[in-house]
Amino acid sequence: MKKTTLKEIAETLGISISTVSKALKNYPDVSAKTKKRVIDLAESLQFTPNTFAQSLRSNESKTIGVIIPSMVHYYFSSILDAIIKESEKNGYMVIILQSNEDHELEKKQINLLLNKGVDGILISLANGTKDFQYLQKVIDYGIPLVLFDKINKLLKCSKVIINDIKASYDVVTYLINKGYKRIAYFRGDLNPQNSIDRFLGYKKALEDNGIKYDSSLVYLSPIANFDEGYANAKKLIEEDKIDVDAIYTITDLTAIGVINYLNEKNIKIPDEIAVFGFSNWFMSSVITPTLSSVEQNAYRTGEKSVELLFKEIDSKQKGEPFKHETITIDTELVIRNST
């Protein structure tokens, strides 16, 4: 099958190949008249650009890379859902990598994506990530980069986050208003910004409501999974902290571990101990009792992240300046039977 090439269109019209290419991409530096001539001819010849050749010429791969800490995870699956759908609408494909919360692996993956020549990178940082040289390199190379969920404040790039301090403050204020006074917190890893911020929100809400912060009520769940929730609940009960009347956790999966332990021990939720999660996993609406949580709008986070990335890619291609943005996604409390 004979395929029409950019070259043939250029020769027929007596203009350069790069003008044809620019015209087809609607670049501003080609006149409206030339654009019309190119598009009319391309259409009459049923010209379909060869993506691979096109990406060579334009230096665009029409591919973006996404790095997430974990794949089997309701929140990240929902974000990927949005990223893949929106990218496809924009003619982009998505390469997905998972860091497994491993800093060194994440570093390697950034290099892989740079070698691959992706047009932009979206990333939610691994917990272990402490130095950010390799991400600074992405920025220095001029590759558009957007951080979402687990971010670093110091990097000069676009970010999509929630207000973790406020969301967490709202949870604890709600619990206090419901009469709970000894609120344990199963916090996330010490390093990520969102984990730090949720902890600060917890602490501030206690203090603003005249409740003294007690570090013995804070348990660490670095991986934030089911097992850690279960184990920490067991530890809390076995340590005889009998005055604890509520347990609040870094994420729903951990809270579900707590619920499972309390159910097993016939400790009544919420009468003896209330439980509050974070992220509003689907699971939380179908377990017994249903779990109160914070709706984080994962899908919207994905949509906004990819939207910012495409805006920056577009500016870069047009040679226009781009101003980085930080978008804060709204959250709301979802109150269910566990509180």
Add this chain to the structure above:
Amino acid sequence: MKKTTLKEIAETLGISISTVSKALKNYPDVSAKTKKRVIDLAESLQFTPNTFAQSLRSNESKTIGVIIPSMVHYYFSSILDAIIKESEKNGYMVIILQSNEDHELEKKQINLLLNKGVDGILISLANGTKDFQYLQKVIDYGIPLVLFDKINKLLKCSKVIINDIKASYDVVTYLINKGYKRIAYFRGDLNPQNSIDRFLGYKKALEDNGIKYDSSLVYLSPIANFDEGYANAKKLIEEDKIDVDAIYTITDLTAIGVINYLNEKNIKIPDEIAVFGFSNWFMSSVITPTLSSVEQNAYRTGEKSVELLFKEIDSKQKGEPFKHETITIDTELVIRNST
């Protein structure tokens, strides 16, 4: 920064560029002596192959494409987890697309992946898929293709499946042995092979145990989600099918919809009605009551699929013949409180 190229290595050693390239890739048609000379020189020059240029020369993109029906789905997330990890170990990146069970979209996505020049494609078919011309095209183009989970038997390519007839037969036989006699089945869409096979297993187990098949006990859940399970359970109860003593469903998410409806109506599980799912979602181990299910070994399915794909890509690169395989992954019943 000056970069060493394949050309310079070739000129220095007085051999062709393609021999250098083949030597670096350990192709069998280059002598051990030449390979050593090339590798020694490449190392002394700190030569790093430019992936993009390399893929142009070798016609390998070091990228594979995966199409799944849905992203926010425990079974598919677990499969992707395996595919991404195994691909990375093999130096491959993974482009992920989701068909949303839409046949036309899937067709378009196959073309996108072909245009992108991926080295191989993994796919679990959308329910709507009825003609397979575009998949035949992948095979005709010589692009390695592996079908997993939702497959078509007629396509001549490798496949990774479970024995759906047997797994389903085992579920229903188990229920009958436990004394359940009126077993309703909330089946999946009419079209996919796995849905057909699970239905056949259900029917055969009834017949082999002297129970007459009753089509009025079969309800359709084409999307196989929570809402369909809930709605079908409601319908069954409202239709006064009071002799039904067990409900078996196409997947756990649907079964969890059933459990939620029965719990709401204070219908005791399993005393009044038992519930049996399929796929063993994590959720099923933490809801009340915990749900009996079929462990499908999703992670292993992903591992085997990608392993077959790489074997075929490797054979193709070496110009060796490749024999397609169908791998059947073991399943087992996981008995919990719902039965």
